[in-house]
Amino acid sequence: MQSSIAAKDKIIVPLDVPAKSAARELIKAIGGKVGFFKVGDQLFIAAGPAIVEEIQASGARVFLDLKFHDIPNTVRRAVESACALGVDMLTIHLSGGREMCEAAVVGRGISKILILGVTVLTSLSDEALAEVGFRTSVQDEVLLLADLAKHVGITGLVASPQELVALRERFGSLFTMVIPGIRPTWSEAGDQKRTLTPRQAVDAGADYLVIGRPITASPDPQSAVQRIIDELES
Ligand code: C5P
Helix, strand or coil, X not given: CCCCCCHHHHEEEECCCCCXXXXXXXXXXXXXXXXXXXXXXXXXHHHCCHHHHHHHHCCCEEEEEEEECCCHHHHHHHHHHHHHHCCCEEEEEHHHCHHHHHHHHHHHCCCCCEEEEECCCCCCCHHHHHHCCCCCCHHHHHHHHHHHHHHHCCCEEECCHHHHHHHHHHHCCCCEEEECCECCCCCCCCCCCCCECHHHHHHCCCCEEEXXXXXXXXXXXXXXXXXXXXXXXX
């Protein structure tokens, strides 16, 4: 199962840096060469919404990864603000419940923003879930929350490489799938344990690939991006 998105546009680079200056360097090096930059808590708190405009000016789109999880009214308003900022993707925790997820969809209004549901954080094991009162396994919880996403009209999911196949089997092409934990054969795994190469992830049904350190920690980020695009197109 392969989506029709061009190789370059499938690549999302997380700007996991502490300050605007470091983000600018990366945007300057590879802006326009990748589809998206991901802005998470660290950079958004340090640099504020202005960083979103800088990314857009570089020709790339913005994935705002702040993982909203709050009462429905607050999440609706947060989604409204993200839409006004002009970002293209954002994340919410599906575990915030049906009403909260519905409120996020209401907050989107007529905007084309893609709301991505986070199921279970990959840092959590079955034991860690049990510790906070869940009686389900990670795998069952992921599928249950994906069902909830389907029912409230959330059409995107962030999933780990090991969940991708099960989700595609159960839901077909219903969801746009954004997959982190990607490592080309020539890069270091770092702290990512179960990884897929860009090609493997796309073949397994990924629509977008979040690829950080293989690009951002490379001495030559431009060449690293080009190598990944060439591998995806070959
Ligand atoms: O550098 P690396 O490619 O590991 O970066 C992956 C990015 O995706 C980071 O921003 C990380 O926080 C994020 N992420 C992840 N695993 C998840 C969800 C998000 O690595 N399950």
